[in-house]
Structure formats: C-alpha cells, structure tokens
Amino acid sequence: MRYIFYVLGIFILTLGIAFTIQSDLGTSPFDALLVGLSIHVGLTVGSWEIIIALLLICCNSFLQKQRPEVLGLLTAVITGIGIDMWLFLLHGVITPELWYSKMICFGMGLIVIGLGTATYLHTNFAPIPIDRLTLIIQELTRTNIFFSRTFIYLLFLIIAVILHGPIGVGTLLTVCLGGLILNYFMPVTEKALARLLTPSSISPNCNNDKKHST
Numbered sequence: 001m002r003y004i005f006y007v008l009g010i011f012i013l014t015l016g017i018a019f020t021i022q023s024d025l026g027t028s029p030f031d032a033l034l035v036g037l038s039i040h041v042g043l044t045v046g047s048w049e050i051i052i053a054l055l056l057i058c059c060n061s062f063l064q065k066q067r068p069e070v071l072g073l074l075t076a077v078i079t080g081i082g083i084d085m086w087l088f089l090l091h092g093v094i095t096p097e098l099w100y101s102k103m104i105c106f107g108m109g110l111i112v113i114g115l116g117t118a119t120y121l122h123t124n125f126a127p128i129p130i131d132r133l134t135l136i137i138q139e140l141t142r143t144n145i146f147f148s149r150t151f152i153y154l155l156f157l158i159i160a161v162i163l164h165g166p167i168g169v170g171t172l173l174t175v176c177l178g179g180l181i182l183n184y185f186m187p188v189t190e191k192a193l194a195r196l197l198t199p200s201s202i203s204p205n206c207n208n209d210k211k212h213s214t
Helices: 002-023 031-041 044-063 073-089 098-121 129-141 145-162 171-196 204-213
Strands: none
Touching: 002 073, 002 098, 002 171, 031 044, 031 129, 031 145, 031 171, 044 073, 073 129, 098 129, 098 145, 098 171, 129 145, 145 171
C-alpha cells in the first residue's frame, strides 16, 4: 500500500514542478538548473533530473559515509518521467499570460510540490537524492526541514544563475517559502498516512525525520 502512496506522492510533486515551470515566473533553484541545462545543452528536463540525481547520490554517499543509495535513482527516474509527462500534457493547456494568473499557477505549484514531497517522503522508500540531501543536512546541522531546504535552494540558486536558468520572482518565493511549506505538510501527511497505513508500514527512521522537522 505504501508503494502506491510513494508513486502518488511523486506524481503530485512533479505536477507541482510542471505548474511552476508553466507559470513563467521562475522555478525552484534546482528546477531552474534542470531547465537551464535542457535549454542550453539539450535533452529533456526529466533527463537532467536523472543525470543530476546520479551526482547527488554520490554526494549523499560521501556525507553519510555509506554505500550509494541506488534506489534513489529509481525515484529520480520516476520523477524525470513525471516531469516530462506533465510538461507534455500541460503544454498549450496551461499558459497563463496575466501576472495574477501566473501567480495563481505558481502558488498552486508551490503548494502541490510541498504536498507531494511530504507524501512520498513519509513512505520512507528511496527519497529523491535532493530530498535525501535535505534530510542529511537537517540531521548534520540538528535543525529543521525549513533550514536545510533553504540552504540547498540557495546553493542551487547560485549554480542556476551561472547556467542562466529561469530565475525570477518565483525562484525567490521558492527559496523563502519552499522549506516552510514542506515543514508544514510533513506532520499533516504523516497523520493522514498513519490512518491509511499500518504502523509497521512507516519505519522509525521516518518518525525521527518528522520529529526533526517540527
């Protein structure tokens, strides 16, 4: 059952990413990096999701001093497919032109990203490498999800600017609000999934992550 919520969470997450890209207000720093690479180098946004995930898996392995979390690549592949699928389906359907419609589109995307990320993280099955990095930094710094997420966003923001990714007001909003929204949805989705999944379906490690995020 938890694998259903795992996949569902990822597809909710990728829908939110597609909304932010379509809003044309700027994406999260990480997604801006992916879009920038897609525009200037080639390949799809989803393809770069997978390639960057490989690099992050190696980085996470070094920080944790453990074997590479190969299953994280599976999550990245599903995420990459989801991003490309939603961008294909939304292209020509959701193309906001007025500033307030762009803000609505972006705001929906930001909220959906937080919901999807929190949903699949609580299944405790192979997080996307960047989300695993968020949890690693949270643990190493003994802070919460908001701090670690914001730190990572700032790091990728610098890289995205160098690569001329789609940086805009939406990027700034993501840096300021992305971690806060995720931190809000973590306990909410944990309670919701607890009603739907058996206690053994969510491991103690996930509960520890939740405690750190509150």
